[in-house]
Amino acid sequence: MAKTHVSTTINGEPTEFLCEPSQAVLDVLRDQLGLTGTKEGCGSGDCGACTIMLDGRMVCSCLVLATEAEGKKIDTIEGMAKGDQLHALQKKFIEFAALQCGICTPGFLMASRALLERNNNPTETEVRYWLAGNLCRCTGYDKIVRAVMEVAADMRETAR
Amino acid sequence: MSKQKYKWVGTRPDRPDGADKVTGRARFGADFNMPGQLVGKVLRSPHAHAIIKSIDTSAAEKLPGVKAVVTAKDFPEQPNLIVPTGEMQVNLRDVTRNVMAREKALYESHPVAAVAATTDAIASAALALIKVEYQVLPHVIDVAEAMKEGAPLLHDNLITEGVKPVPTKPSNIAKRIDNVKGDTDAGFKQAEIVVERDYTTQPVHQGYIEPHACLASMAEDGQVQIWSTTQGHFQVRGFCSRLLNIETSQIRVTPTEIGGGFGGKTVVYLEPVAVMLSKKSGKPGKRVMSREEVVRASGPAPGGTVHVKIGARKDGTIVAAECTIALQAGAFPGSPVGPACWTSFACYDIPNIKVIGYDVVSNRPKVAAYRAPGAPISAWGVESTMDILAQELRMDPIDLRLKNAAKKGTKTSYGPVFDTIGFVETLEAAKNSEHYKSKPKPGMARGVAAGFWFNVGADSSAAAHVAEDGTVTIISGNPDIGGSRASLALMAAEELGVDYDKVRPVIADTSSIGFNFVTGGSRVTFATGLAVVNSVRDLVRECKVRAAKTWGVDPDGVIWENGCAKPAGSNVGEFEPLSLAQLAATAGKTGGPINGHNQLNAQGAGPGFGVHIVDLKVDRDTGIVEIGRYTALQDVGTAIHPSYVEGQMQGGAVQGIGWALNEEYIYSAKGKLDNAGFLDYRMPVASDLPMIETIIVEVPNPHHPYGVRGVGEVPIVPPLATVGNAIARATGVRMTDLPMSPPRLSAALDAATPRMAAE
Numbered sequence: 001m002a003k004t005h006v007s008t009t010i011n012g013e014p015t016e017f018l019c020e021p022s023q024a025v026l027d028v029l030r031d032q033l034g035l036t037g038t039k040e041g042c043g044s045g046d047c048g049a050c051t052i053m054l055d056g057r058m059v060c061s062c063l064v065l066a067t068e069a070e071g072k073k074i075d076t077i078e079g080m081a082k083g084d085q086l087h088a089l090q091k092k093f094i095e096f097a098a099l100q101c102g103i104c105t106p107g108f109l110m111a112s113r114a115l116l117e118r119n120n121n122p123t124e125t126e127v128r129y130w131l132a133g134n135l136c137r138c139t140g141y142d143k144i145v146r147a148v149m150e151v152a153a154d155m156r157e158t159a160r
Numbered sequence: 161m162s163k164q165k166y167k168w169v170g171t172r173p174d175r176p177d178g179a180d181k182v183t184g185r186a187r188f189g190a191d192f193n194m195p196g197q198l199v200g201k202v203l204r205s206p207h208a209h210a211i212i213k214s215i216d217t218s219a220a221e222k223l224p225g226v227k228a229v230v231t232a233k234d235f236p237e238q239p240n241l242i243v244p245t246g247e248m249q250v251n252l253r254d255v256t257r258n259v260m261a262r263e264k265a266l267y268e269s270h271p272v273a274a275v276a277a278t279t280d281a282i283a284s285a286a287l288a289l290i291k292v293e294y295q296v297l298p299h300v301i302d303v304a305e306a307m308k309e310g311a312p313l314l315h316d317n318l319i320t321e322g323v324k325p326v327p328t329k330p331s332n333i334a335k336r337i338d339n340v341k342g343d344t345d346a347g348f349k350q351a352e353i354v355v356e357r358d359y360t361t362q363p364v365h366q367g368y369i370e371p372h373a374c375l376a377s378m379a380e381d382g383q384v385q386i387w388s389t390t391q392g393h394f395q396v397r398g399f400c401s402r403l404l405n406i407e408t409s410q411i412r413v414t415p416t417e418i419g420g421g422f423g424g425k426t427v428v429y430l431e432p433v434a435v436m437l438s439k440k441s442g443k444p445g446k447r448v449m450s451r452e453e454v455v456r457a458s459g460p461a462p463g464g465t466v467h468v469k470i471g472a473r474k475d476g477t478i479v480a481a482e483c484t485i486a487l488q489a490g491a492f493p494g495s496p497v498g499p500a501c502w503t504s505f506a507c508y509d510i511p512n513i514k515v516i517g518y519d520v521v522s523n524r525p526k527v528a529a530y531r532a533p534g535a536p537i538s539a540w541g542v543e544s545t546m547d548i549l550a551q552e553l554r555m556d557p558i559d560l561r562l563k564n565a566a567k568k569g570t571k572t573s574y575g576p577v578f579d580t581i582g583f584v585e586t587l588e589a590a591k592n593s594e595h596y597k598s599k600p601k602p603g604m605a606r607g608v609a610a611g612f613w614f615n616v617g618a619d620s621s622a623a624a625h626v627a628e629d630g631t632v633t634i635i636s637g638n639p640d641i642g643g644s645r646a647s648l649a650l651m652a653a654e655e656l657g658v659d660y661d662k663v664r665p666v667i668a669d670t671s672s673i674g675f676n677f678v679t680g681g682s683r684v685t686f687a688t689g690l691a692v693v694n695s696v697r698d699l700v701r702e703c704k705v706r707a708a709k710t711w712g713v714d715p716d717g718v719i720w721e722n723g724c725a726k727p728a729g730s731n732v733g734e735f736e737p738l739s740l741a742q743l744a745a746t747a748g749k750t751g752g753p754i755n756g757h758n759q760l761n762a763q764g765a766g767p768g769f770g771v772h773i774v775d776l777k778v779d780r781d782t783g784i785v786e787i788g789r790y791t792a793l794q795d796v797g798t799a800i801h802p803s804y805v806e807g808q809m810q811g812g813a814v815q816g817i818g819w820a821l822n823e824e825y826i827y828s829a830k831g832k833l834d835n836a837g838f839l840d841y842r843m844p845v846a847s848d849l850p851m852i853e854t855i856i857v858e859v860p861n862p863h864h865p866y867g868v869r870g871v872g873e874v875p876i877v878p879p880l881a882t883v884g885n886a887i888a889r890a891t892g893v894r895m896t897d898l899p900m901s902p903p904r905l906s907a908a909l910d911a912a913t914p915r916m917a918a919e
Contacts, residue, residue, distance in 0.1 A: 037184015103419025
């Protein structure tokens with residue numbers, strides 16, 4: 001079967017790849033491009049571990065065909081820190097112990113950043129519903145929600 | 161108190177693996193690859209119970225791109241031999257059959273063959289070409305049904321253990337255990353009130369977000385390398401060695417980062433198959449389970465039935481207690497019925513106890529450990545019954561538990577006498593908590609329950625190496641599943657008297673450190689922590705020898721203080737303190753590298769007790785439960801890194817809430833699982849929950865230098881009854897069957913409404 005050529009931008013870098021028509025973005029990221037920070041927990045869009053941004057929209061990369069990335073901009077966890085500076089959410093997740101095993105963490109961070117880019121003053125309920133598509137089995141969500149709320153507060157303080 | 165006593169223990173520094181895990185650098189099971197690796201896939205039984213009459217792999221083998229096909233014929237037969245694994249015992253004869261079905265397929269998705277191919281698509285195509293001839297047999301899913309006379313038999317040779325006279329006929333009851341203290345018949349005669357109820361629970365999956373995965377390579381010289389996401393890489397090595405007849409030291413297992421386990425990654429599924437595929441194909445191979453495979457074919461916690469009878473005097477003193485527990489083992493014997501029995505009444509000082517347990521096989525995947533294996537099931541029965549007793553006696557539920565609480569000197573039903581424990585302190589902390597003292601919000605009702613876990617010691621090895629610049633590496637062999645690197649480094653820094661960031665913890669593969677038992681049973685911070693502390697002490701002893709050599713004095717004249725060797729007194733001589741960096745710089749002249757080692761079988765694990773409080777609301781129309789407020793309290797001995805202690809308490813509580821309210825396996829009439837995915841197997845999500853408040857109680861374990869007991873297991877024990885007790889108080893309806901899901905709860909409320917109206 002002939003492979004399809006796809007041109008994208010991943011974490012700001014122009015990137016080209018060849019893929020099968022049936023391949024998901026997740027498979028290409030992990031298996032072909034070595035970007036294994038994006039995780040597969042279910043392959044059915046229920047756990048959010050594979051959350052990425054596609055042209056600024058939060059998606060489960062297991063549910064997007066790789067060919068759909070043509071001409072689009074992909075952002076993954078590998079692009080979240082800038083140089084040697086962790087993103088405020090990354091720092092706060094460590095500081096607040098908002099991860100235990102860490103497998104869901106890239107997905108939560110991508111989803112949390114997407115929330116705070118839209119709303120830097122979310123209520124606890126808004127945070128909980130925004131993150132309801134991301135499963136974590138270790139933490140009970142408490143410390144994750146607190147970390148996101150705290151970063152939001154810091155962002156508002158900085159913006160003042 | 162520990163906060164003043166220690167410089168590092170009890171603080172909350174960043175975890176050593178934090179940056180790796182927030183940037184995607186950390187490599188988990190599916191993130192390892194080797195050049196030329198093949199893709200492995202497993203063919204699974206479509207039937208719940210069937211004789212495998214024949215397997216024809218010839219067409220699959222001929223498919224271009226297929227490099228190996230394996231079936232049970234490739235694996236040597238194993239003896240009927242029980243070996244410990246994780247928190248449970250397994251029989252090698254059964255393990256090899258669970259890894260690859262032999263005579264029969266015993267549950268839907270039981271592996272029957274596996275292939276290694278150059279691509280995923282070819283591997284899938286190859287599976288479709290394997291022809292398996294089955295003779296379908298009647299199956300049994302339910303534990304009570306499986307125990308009945310005439311139920312379909314899974315194993316023709318299974319004779320119930322622990323029964324006299326020895327049964328002459330096989331059955332699905334693998335074992336009966338009896339736990340007796342005192343005389344319950346005499347005890348119940350003294351009772352002024354007796355409460356007796358029957359309960360059921362459904363199996364639940366551990367629900368780790370990372371599916372099982374491994375990469376295996378067997379080289380031409382017979383040396384094997386495995387990268388696996390596991391709670392016990394030494395167990396992976398041991399099982400592969402036994403199941404494949406390979407010398408243990410020829411196998412090197414590197415644990416990857418592990419994306420959750422909760423007990424479910426203490427057994428092997430993929431690794432022996434992956435090694436066999438590598439052997440036959442001559443290529444390395446990778447095998448990753450799909451979520452569906454994880455749910456259908458990896459070990460859930462058992463479901464079961466629990467019968468509880470408690471007798472008390474009117475003042476609340478419990479005089480006798482009985483409990484009968486039957487647990488699903490899955491397709492092979494070996495449910496955690498032992499711990500379910502032993503933990504059942506461990507919270508209470510009761511003179512007369514009788515506990516009977518049954519281990520029952522049925523056509524379900526073989527169960528695996530899940531956080532405090534067995535304990536939540538018996539606690540669901542016992543703690544619900546305690547609540548009914550409190551209601552009937554019109555006693556505060558915490559007061560009833562305080563009146564009967566186990567303390568130092570209490571003899572358990574399973575034998576040991578408790579040393580220093582903190583159940584009373586935990587109950588008192590609950591009673592004095594702001595949560596308990598405040599009234600539930602309007603529309604909310606409150607529930608309380610307790611829980612117990614032994615905590616575990618067992619085998620650990622550790623080493624401490626001083627680098628050339630005086631910084632230290634701590635080497636241990638337990639996968640870090642939730643922050644144990646941080647707790648080990650904190651104890652090492654405390655012991656050494658150096659800063660936390662001067663100590664780097666690493667987790668070594670099976671060939672780079674001595675044997676370590678699994679990460680499980682809440683043992684790592686206790687047992688491996690002890691090995692780390694002892695290895696640091698060994699290192700300090702060596703440092704004193706080196707300082708003594710430098711100064712030309714006797715080693716007994718050297719003390720270790722704040723990370724430096726110092727003369728013990730002015731009589732030894734006047735010497736400037738020698739830091740680790742100074743000792744390391746001259747180590748070549750004083751005897752070579754400075755290292756410490758320790759290996760032990762840790763004794764004296766400190767039992768843990770927890771008390772949970774919930775305020776919740778029940779929507780009578782839909783049966784939906786809204787958790788309004790939740791507090792988990794626990795005696796952890798000493799909280800080494802309080803944030804990760806809180807995290808364990810919060811995570812365990814939420815897993816228990818899922819167990820209580822939603823999680824279950826739904827089987828079709830044909831014995832096939834109907835909800836093998838996260839959409840229909842409903843685990844708690846963020847919007848289901850409030851913050852989970854935690855209160856850490858610290859009654860140090862006298863058998864650990866920093867008083868550690870262990871944390872991870874206890875918090876999943878109380879929530880089931882905590883939630884059920886609150887639902888009973890909210891609605892007047894006592895739920896006895898789990899889960900208390902919206903359809904079940906609304907049906908129970910509907911059924912109860914006419915009766916309640918008549919009252």
